[in-house]
Structures are given as C-alpha cells and as structure tokens.
Amino acid sequence: MSDQPQLEIARKQIVFAREYTQSLIADVDEDLWYTIPAGNVTHIAWQIGHLAMAQYGLCLFRIRGRRAEDTDLMSSAFRKKFFKGSTPDPDPSHNPPVAEIRAVFDRVYQQAVDEMAGYNEADLQETIDAPYAAYNTQLGGLLFCSHHEMMHAGQIGMLRRMLGKSPVR
16 A cells, blocks of 8 residues: 555545546547437537536535535536536537636636645544435545546546547547
8 A cells, every 4th residue: 555645645536547648638629529329318518517516525525515616616507507517518519618618617627626735634534414425525525536537537538439539549
C-alpha cells in the first residue's frame, strides 16, 4: 500500500480520470455531441454535463457547501439538466451549447483541483449524508469522484465507437 496521503491519491486519480475523459472527447465534432446512436439512451453532451455536475457535488458542495460564487461555475438550470436520473435530450435547442458544457466541465474541474490543495485530510473524515458511494465521508466523495468519471468515460468510449470513431490508445 502506498504511504501517500489519501487526499493526494484522490487528487491524482481525479486528474488521471479527467485527462482520460479529455482524450475521449478531443476529436469528437460538436455536431455529434447530441447524437444518440441507435440502441443507446445517451449522448456525449449529457455525459460531460453530468460529470461536471457530479464533480461539483462530490468535490466542492459536499465538502464546503454552496457558495454564492458557485453560480459562476454552473447555473441551477445546468445542474438540473444533467442531474442523476435526468433524461438526455438529443435536441440541441433544448440543451446548453457544447461550448457552455465544455466551459462548465473545465471550470468545475479547475475549481475542484484548486480547492483540494487547501483541504486538510483530517477534516475530510467528516461524514456526509446519503446518498454516497462506498464511504460516507468527504474524503470518500473525493475518492469516488474519479471512479464515477471513469465509469462515464467507459460510456463515452462506447459512444465514440457507435459514432464511428476509433478507440483512444
């Protein structure tokens, strides 16, 4: 087992997951982001919007609560559009533009990484309310964030293939 602090392990996993997700979407044209391939139920825009919303919840909100400046990260309407259990809508006119989704995705990630630098691992042992995955602590939320992103990265990878893209190597 590593002797690295769990907070550093969580941070590295979050960075790795994001770099992998970025590699999956780097060459997908924006006009394909709202395409739901035959036999599927989702599209890339929903996956990316959902990851932004979830990362906000897991890495920021669950640890330090909502702040007034969080509306600069993402709007309430954005969170509601991509919340767990929401239905992906393939009509681009019913969704935020791809540029906005990408911007929120990037802003939330950067804010999460920036704030993690100031987190104290001992303080992250504070429990969180359900729902949570695996661990009911703030640190557990950080650890789960990368697992959640990698699960959706798998879905994005499948969508890529269904859209005719080559696998990422």
